Amino acid sequence: MPQFFVLLAAMLWGTIAIFVKQLTQFGFTEMEIVTIRVLFAFIWLIPVILLQQKAVSLKIDIRHLWYFVGTGLCSIVFFNWAYFKAINIMSISIAVMLLYTAPAFVAILSVIILKESMSKKKIAAIAVTITGCAIIALTGSGAQGEWSIVGFMIGLCSGLGYALYTIFGKLALRDYDSLIITFYTFLTATICLIAFFPFWKKAVALPLEAWLYMGGLGLLPTVLAYLLYTNGLKKIDSSIASIFATVEPVAAVFIGISLYQEKLFTGQVIGAMLILSSILIISEKKKNRSILE
Known part of the structure; x- marks a missing residue:
């Protein structure tokens, strides 16, 4: 059952x-979609917090606000925008593979920011990821509109932004529960975005279907996926869970x-396989996955 939870979360x-x-077809920009995701995720998280009796833990030290600026703005907002933009510029397949360069970025950033050692496995994973990206880039030039230099660079930015969540999240975990970190991450992102991207002005004239997609984005691939993954993680090793989670790009x-x-x-298939193999290389000693995609 724990394995099933992780697989379902990845899907x-x-x-x-x-x-x-x-x-996008309903007329929303990428940043408006990011705003929709963080706002609805925050709304869905409120009953989750209450049901799990975490309300008493909502108090945070004002000196730790920078944790949530890091997870909320530097990571969630940045990587979602880059990922959504890459999806609309290129193919979904290439966009998700570039997102999965995140473990290589984590390996590099953990050495620079967290002062962790650069092991041979990390070096190998980084080298394999770079090779995979290079092959995708060289192959993509003939993809007839499904590849572009701009899209490729934005796709890599999604991997960098995703990696930043692991870095800031690891720092925040020293003081707070993972669910509380997620709650304040989406609260921070919502507060910073909602005044600048008032998506509801467009949404009021849209049919119920659009609202279902908006609410669904915040619930299904966000809050529900997080809950399934974290519940599965309680019963199986995190390195094994990270391997199961590679079902996401396949899906x-x-x-x-x-x-x-x-x-x-x-x-592109060869490049994708190399990027995914780098995850298998680095996951053997991996202790934590990014708290929420």
Whole structure:
């Protein structure tokens, strides 16, 4: 059952592209979709906090606000924007593979910021990731609109932003529970975005279907996926869970091919396999996955 929870969480994360594509068709920009995701996720998190009797732990030290600026703005807002933008510029398949460069970025940033050692496995994982990205870049030049230099760079930014959550989250875990960190992460992101991206001005004129997609984005591939993953993580080793979680890019690629008729080139498949293999290399000693995608 724990393995099933992790697999289901990964599959839910893989469906993000569906929500992004549909909300884009309804006329929302990438930053408006990011705002929608963080706001609805925050709303869904309120009953979760109350049901798990975590309300008494909501008090935080004002000196620790920078934790949540880091997780909320530097990571959640930045990586979601970059990922959503990459999905709309290129294929879903390439976008999700570039997102999964995050472990390599974590390996580099953990040495610089957290002063962790640079092991041979980290070096190998970084080298394999770079090779995979290079192959995708070289192959992608003939992808007829499904690849661009700008999209490729933005896709890499999504991996960097995702990695920053692990870095800031690891610092915050010294003082707070993971659910509380997630709660304040989305609260911070919501407060910072909602005044600048008033998506509801467009949403009021849209049909119920649009609202279902908005609420669904905050619930299914966000809060529900987080709850399933963390519950599964209680019963199995985190390194094994991180391997199961690689179902996410597989699910995203399947969605891209089956629903949006995307094509994968041989070089892109090879590059994707190298990027995923780097996760397997680095996950053997991995203690924590990013708290929430």
